[in-house]
Amino acid sequence: MNIFIINSGSSSIKYQLFKMPNTKPICTGLVERIGLENSIITHKLLKGDEEKIIRKTMDLVDHEAGLQQVAELLTDKEVGVIKDPREIEAVGHRVVHGGESFASTTMITKEVKAEIKKLFSLAPLHNPANYLGIEVAEKIFTLAKQIAVFDTAFHQTMPPVAYRYAIPQSFYSERGIRAYGFHGTSHKYVTAKTLQYLKNDKAKIITIHLGNGCSMTAVNAGVSIDTSMGFGPLNGLIMGTRSGDIDPSIIFHLVNQLGYSLDQVNNLLNKQSGMMGLTGFSDMRDILKGIAAGNEQAELAYDMYAYRIKKYIGSYAAVLNGLDAIVFTAGVGENDCAIRQMICAEMDFLGIKLDEEKNKVRSASLREINTDDSPVKILVVPTNEELEIVEQCFELIEKQPSVLS
Structure with missing residues (x-):
């Protein structure tokens, strides 16, 4: 077919x-x-x-x-x-x-x-x-x-406590304002690969998609129960050009005190912020070159990027009431061994112990980069959104063969 x-x-x-x-x-x-x-x-x-x-x-x-x-x-x-x-x-x-x-x-x-x-x-x-x-x-x-x-479908299993915002009910019931989450196709794909690898379909895992856009998902037994992106893809982690989590008061200050238009604020937070805003670069390879050259601003941005991810790991481990594995995926997650090391550093209280030598090995395959005695598996799982899409399409057609007749 x-x-x-x-x-x-x-x-x-x-x-x-x-x-x-x-x-x-x-x-x-x-x-x-x-x-x-x-x-x-x-x-x-x-x-x-x-x-x-x-x-x-x-x-x-x-x-x-x-x-x-x-x-x-x-x-x-x-x-x-x-x-x-x-x-x-x-x-x-x-x-x-x-x-x-x-x-x-x-x-x-x-x-x-x-x-x-x-x-x-x-x-x-x-x-x-x-x-x-x-x-x-x-x-x-x-x-x-x-x-x-x-992309939002995988996150439709989130409970109301995770997807609702603390604003008047009518904004949800009449306007659909809630957290939807994104990168769902990628999170779903690496979740399935992880559960298969662990041979445990009940596993509690945190999937970490790090590309130009970044998001994390708390997954319990294959089901998304919380995710870092919200109503739009701006929320959560620090990204290539997006700010991630920000105090909403800053938006009011930009508009009311500094004279920004809403279009300018939108452009600022979506296209001029994140690693780009902090360093002038959105590509992690350029930022790593800056760190090697002694650029303190690049070093701070890298620290901030890792720090935000660590915060989400902690909160999602609490929501899951335990943790079997954390999963790195997408361009940065799969290829940047330094950021994985920073994220996993001083996380042994959660049972996260990185093997530095395994972490440095480059491979296009699913791999384990934790120490042998780590209670929590640390996996690098290459994502493949197109493969996930075609498999879902094929599965739908097999369930409804009459659609091709």
């Missing part, structure tokens, strides 16, 4: 094609700079251990033009992997915000699209782009079933 996975951004499209039930993609790609001059398509063919890369530069006015070029690559006489776009039987879409309407992977209908559209105001940077990806895919892959996988 040919299942095509699309992750549509405001000016980009990530994609992978799987021939399920084989979970290794047969091609992957990225379309960048859509709507700008010199758009770039990077298309990778994967056959066994061989990888062939095709790069194209052209002007792509919109997402439809970009996806049309991808369809041409998929069906190209020399490098194509299918003969016709109609051979794609299902298209899986990453949709960032599902609100309270969607707690699981969902077949896309007119009604589902209308609901996704209603949620634009809750994720103005993401849902419109995700919606556009659905509209374009419907035009190009005309026989495919369109399926939505929601």
Whole structure:
């Protein structure tokens, strides 16, 4: 079964094609700079251990033009992997915000699209782009079933004590203002891998997704019970350009005393804060270079980043009433051994004991980096959101085989 996975951004499209039930993609790609001059398509063919890369530069006015070029690559006489776009039987879409309407992977209908559209105001940077990806895919892959996988779905198991805010009831009941959480596709994927590795489906774990965006989730027996991101993806940990937790009084001070507009505050907290605001860099590799060169501000930012994560580990261990494992994932979590060491330092009271030599080993596989006598496992689990999406789509189709008939 040919299942095509699309992750549509405001000016980009990530994609992978799987021939399920084989979970290794047969091609992957990225379309960048859509709507700008010199758009770039990077298309990778994967056959066994061989990888062939095709790069194209052209002007792509919109997402439809970009996806049309991808369809041409998929069906190209020399490098194509299918003969016709109609051979794609299902298209899986990453949709960032599902609100309270969607707690699981969902077949896309007119009604589902209308609901996704209603949620634009809750994720103005993401849902419109995700919606556009659905509209374009419907035009190009005309026989495919369109399926939505929601980033918020994994966190729909959180209890009210975790997702409600202490503001008047009407803001929740009438306006849907509550914590939703994000990165759910990644947290769900690494949770499943961790439970399988531990051979314990009742394990209490904390998953730590550290990329440009960062979030943590308290997981009890495979179920999300709390997560650091909230109503939007700004809350919680210090991120590449986002502030994370901040006293709301600062916003009022910026507007009322310093003359900032709300748009300026929004831009400040989302795009100019976090590690970028503290150091001038959002990439951890640049910050590590700064630390090596004696940059005290970079060192402070790194300390703050780790400190915030440690605070959340403590609070989530309390919520879980115990801890079996902590899990590092995503770009920084998987590759930055120094930040993992800082986070795990002086955490032995919680049973977290890092093995420094194991921590330095680089690998693309799931690995254990705790000492042999550590009561809590410390794992590095590479995330794979596209694989999680395709597996959820395939599972939905297997449960409802009539949808392809």
